[in-house]
Amino acid sequence: MVDELRAFGKPISGIDTCQTLTPKDEFSITVDLTGARPESYAYLFLADSAGNWKVLLPNKAYSNPLRADKYTVPDLIDFKGRLHPPSRPGVEKLFLVVARWRIPVWEDLSSSLAAETDPNRARDLGDQVEARLKLENAKPASLKGLKLGDLEFNDSGSQ
Numbered sequence: 657m658v659d660e661l662r663a664f665g666k667p668i669s670g671i672d673t674c675q676t677l678t679p680k681d682e683f684s685i686t687v688d689l690t691g692a693r694p695e696s697y698a699y700l701f702l703a704d705s706a707g708n709w710k711v712l713l714p715n716k717a718y719s720n721p722l723r724a725d726k727y728t729v730p731d732l733i734d735f736k737g738r739l740h741p742p743s744r745p746g747v748e749k750l751f752l753v754v755a756r757w758r759i760p761v762w763e764d765l766s767s768s769l770a771a772e773t774d775p776n777r778a779r780d781l782g783d784q785v786e787a788r789l790k791l792e793n794a795k796p797a798s799l800k801g802l803k804l805g806d807l808e809f810n811d812s813g814s815q
Contacts, residue, residue, distance in 0.1 A: 683739050685712065685750060686728045695721035699753040699762045700729060701769075701785055702739070705746020709782035711770040712750075720758065751789055756801035761788060 689696050697720045700713035712729040714720045730739060753762055765785055772778040792804055 684728050684730060685739075686726055687713065687752065687754075688726045689722060689754065690724050690726060693724065693756055695723055695756075697755045697758050697762070698722050698727070699766050701751045701766075701782075703749040703751070703782060703786075704744075705748060706744050707779050707782065708775070709769055709778055709785065711766045714766060715770070720763070751785070752803075752805040753789070753792065754803045754805075 685700065687698060687700060689698065698713045700711070702710045702712055704710075713722075713727065715729065718727050718729075753759075755762075765781065765788065769778060769781045769785065772781055789804065792802065795802070
């Protein structure tokens with residue numbers, strides 16, 4: 657369903673592609689859905705080393721369902737710049753969920769997290785995202801139409 661998840665201009669497939677970034681580095685993420693069916697539902701989350709969560713997809717520029725295309729986050733048309741690692745050293749984590757159908761729990765989690773302004777409540781919602789990812793990963797591999805992906809990368813903190 658998802659042919660390729662790209663970051664830093666290169667295909668990614670997991671921890672083996674780990675790179676170290678500094679807060680001065682800019683990055684964007686490209687999710688390639690061109691091999692997907694005509695429409696898919698995509699949910700992309702970023703968890704930083706401080707435990708902060710951000711919803712990257714869906715967003716103002718790209719809402720579900722998404723057609724079979726490539727999507728770069730952040731969309732530089734709507735956003736002033738790219739993403740930057742925080743000044744705190746650690747591991748950043750990207751989580752991608754793509755499905756052929758609307759999954760209400762992912763819709764609810766992504767919209768609640770995107771709208772949340774209280775950092776403590778946002779962390780609680782992030783914990784719920786992680787718990788749901790574990791549940792989805794535990795489902796049988798034969799479940800067609802649902803694809804999960806993740807990527808970890810290191811940031812070196814302030815330099």
